[in-house]
Amino acid sequence: MSETRTIRFTLNGRPASAAIQSHHNLVELLHQLGLFGARESCGQGLCGCCTVLVDDVAVSGCLYLALGVNGKSVTTIEHLDESGTLSPVQQAFIEAGAFQCGFCTPGFVLMTHQLLKQNPDPSEDEIRHYLAGNLCRCAAYPEIVEAVRLAARTMKQARA
């Protein structure tokens, strides 16, 4: 029962496989593969530091069994600047000064990507509601909301 299992999936656009234990979660899987952008903090689905996209849906990696991504596509924060340039959301977080220690930032950035994909022009209320499951211990919330609006504006201009 404790034997390892091999899972195959797509990781940031490339085929990947890993030998895992049944009880490992998605954050542990990513750490095993050298990706440390998703971190486990609360471990209870509350804070969003462990945000990962599975088949393009945001999940809390701390509550997601690694076995569950077999055959699926996993996208992490590391994917966003693989082209060599920061994504508009990442750029906006820097410009708005939307972090202090940065521990929560990967989660906020990925969630913002998802939000703006579904709703390119969110109201402040919609932004706060969507990000309600992400916690920032440095309390950079006003700047984070500003970063989301800035990213929405930049992305709108890029489309125009």
Place this chain on the structure above:
Amino acid sequence: MIPFDWVEPASLKEAVSLLDADDSTVRPISGGTALMLMMKPGFFVPSRLVSLAKIEADYSSIRAGGDGSLRVGAMTSLAELERSAAAIVNFPVMKGALQTLSNIRVRNVARVGGALAHGDPHMDLPPLFATLGARVSVVGPDGTRDIAVEDLYLGYYQTVLKNNELIAEAIVPPLNGARAAYKKITSRSADDWPALNMGVRLEMADANTIKAARVVLGAASERVTRLAQTESLLTGAIVNDGLLKRVSESAAAEARFVSDAHGSAAYKRELLRVYLPRTIKEALS
């Protein structure tokens, strides 16, 4: 967490056969959000998890009936239900209730079957569905049976489901003009676990006279409960301030409250007294 056996059956029938009526360490897993919360601190140590992921395609549709009813597959995510036009058009009460159910990542992953089967009395979907008079279709080794959501719960994390029974689908009957409202009262953030949640469904004889009522309470008590005495006070009554006062006193006396981290029993009683008239007014507004 310690290792366990993991199986991914390709049909619901096969999933049932991999469960064990006499062994509660063998569990089905749908979204896994609730199970992971229990497995990480060791409250639940599975010997085997039966993943329902491979049967998702067959049990994740949301279908609106021509009569205004709704059938929701057990593997539908809570986020899909929240976004479903069919659900929202027929049951406007669902949208608001789902939007404050935890956060979007949990709703993305949690499934309707898991939300109904878990049996934590603080959860929102059981009282919401019980208020609407929903039923679940349950598959076991001997076939399918039908259970009203209000009859699913026996106590804290205890349901009438056998270890080898699976929820396949939830069926919500049409509102047929009935008015429904659902309120979740949290003592910390808006999307926190509730101190009290409550639903009412009112069939009206005319603008002010109630023909039939359902009043369902969750979170405050050990399990989702219908408040039968309060319902009978409402039945046939004309809505006015006097009635709302009597009803809120009746409900506060009838319900059994449990103290927990979200509020003391006395506080929850007070919440019910205040919020029941508000919920009724919201349903009728």
